[in-house]
Amino acid sequence: MHTITVIVPAHNEEEGLPATLESLARQTVPPDRILVVDDASTDRTGEVAAAHGATVLRPPRNLGSKARAQNHALPRCTTDLVLAVDADTVLAPDYIERILPVFDDPGVAVAAGMVRTRHTRTVWERGRSTEYLFGFHFHRPIQALANSPMVCSGCCSVFRRDALVAFGGFPERTIVEDMDYTWSQQIAGRRAVYVADAVALAADPENLTYFRKQVKRWMAGFCQNVRLHAGPLVVRKPLLALWVLLALFEIVTAPLWWATPFVAATTTGVSPPAAAAWWAGADLALTVAPLVYAARRRKLPLAGVLVNIPCAYVTKAVNVVYAWKAMVVELLLVPLHLARGLTVYEKGRADTPAGRRGTDRGVVPVGT
Structure with missing residues (x-):
């Protein structure tokens, strides 16, 4: 036991x-x-x-x-x-x-x-x-x-x-x-x-202040782990290395995906509203099915799950910005000794009433 x-x-x-x-x-x-x-x-x-x-x-x-x-x-x-x-x-x-x-x-x-x-x-x-x-x-x-x-x-x-x-x-x-x-x-x-x-x-x-802090930490930490573990992952855990590679591919190509409706509208003659509708429809087709399954699996109101989808585009935009920043800093500048990378731990949420007015938690460097 x-x-x-x-x-x-x-x-x-x-x-x-x-x-x-x-x-x-x-x-x-x-x-x-x-x-x-x-x-x-x-x-x-x-x-x-x-x-x-x-x-x-x-x-x-x-x-x-x-x-x-x-x-x-x-x-x-x-x-x-x-x-x-x-x-x-x-x-x-x-x-x-x-x-x-x-x-x-x-x-x-x-x-x-x-x-x-x-x-x-x-x-x-x-x-x-x-x-x-x-x-x-x-x-x-x-x-x-x-x-x-x-x-x-x-x-x-x-x-x-x-x-x-x-x-x-x-x-x-x-x-x-x-x-x-x-x-x-x-x-x-x-x-x-x-x-x-x-x-x-x-x-x-x-709010955005603390969401940004959390995403910054998560994305920097992911890239730090890629830098630390990439070689051993490929040799000893290739399937996990594949998921990591797919995550990096998603980061690299995310700006292209976001730019797709604008590129389509300027290069194909499709009207901007039609290009945006096509883009949104393609993205929703990839998103909705797992969310419907999640709502049924967790016995959540389906309408409440689906109505939150537009908010995910806002959070995804922040994710893309900090994922690219982390990739450049942690996977390029740090190995070239041109930056130290993220070395402080900040919570992605206020920890005191004063903190909710914008005061950050005191932090000290984390070993790298």
Whole structure:
């Protein structure tokens, strides 16, 4: 029988933390222990965690990244499994119950479920909701069938503790520790598993300021992992290398796709409205089917899912800008020693009431 410890890294999370801890308390298979790393919070994060029965760990200073906060707690984990949960993520009551059986296979090093957005109030949350539903019901199942998931989401991943400790803990060398570990373990011959029936709800950026920060970090981290792992992936995990190559191809060709209606209108004599309609129709044909399936699979109102599609074009535009920036900086300028790349961890969401007025979290460099 598996035992499991939960690590919740938290910096100024007194608002969102209660829902996270309450979701852990409602688990049909309760965790053996919950460790909340109060990472130099200036609000009541520690008090809130203690009031919910968690063990509170307080580093002497702000550690500067989620991976470092998780590593601060790792020596206190004595169970065979470790569940890392973000302080703004709510797990379905059966999340742990759904995840545990995959670890009966000793070759499994890490596993995670699907992620949905907790809120769909703003354009940015609605767009991200569409991205999640599409990705977790199209890309991720295909990758899972090929035993090559691109990433086990860091907001809700379960790790085999012995493998994690042997690796040196949560990786701090890139800006996205979840992808780094997922790729590293598969390169080493271990399995990463996607558990579709385990559901986690994450709080996503509410405005452009924080959406931009999150996308910047995700895209830079992806390219850092490409730089770090490309060779070993091709040799030891070619199917995963194929997904990575396809993702890079999508980044490279995205501007061409966005420019298609304008090019068609100027070179073929087709009217601009007709060119735009053709472009939108072709894109929707590729998008709608997985979203309809996702709505049925998750018992979501279909109209509510489809009405969010236009918002996804707004978020995709931001994704393209920062994906290209990350590709140029991390894959070209950094190897040429012309840039350092992204080395600070910034959350994609405000962490204090003051932060919602535009104050960023204090951060320190992350090792590269």
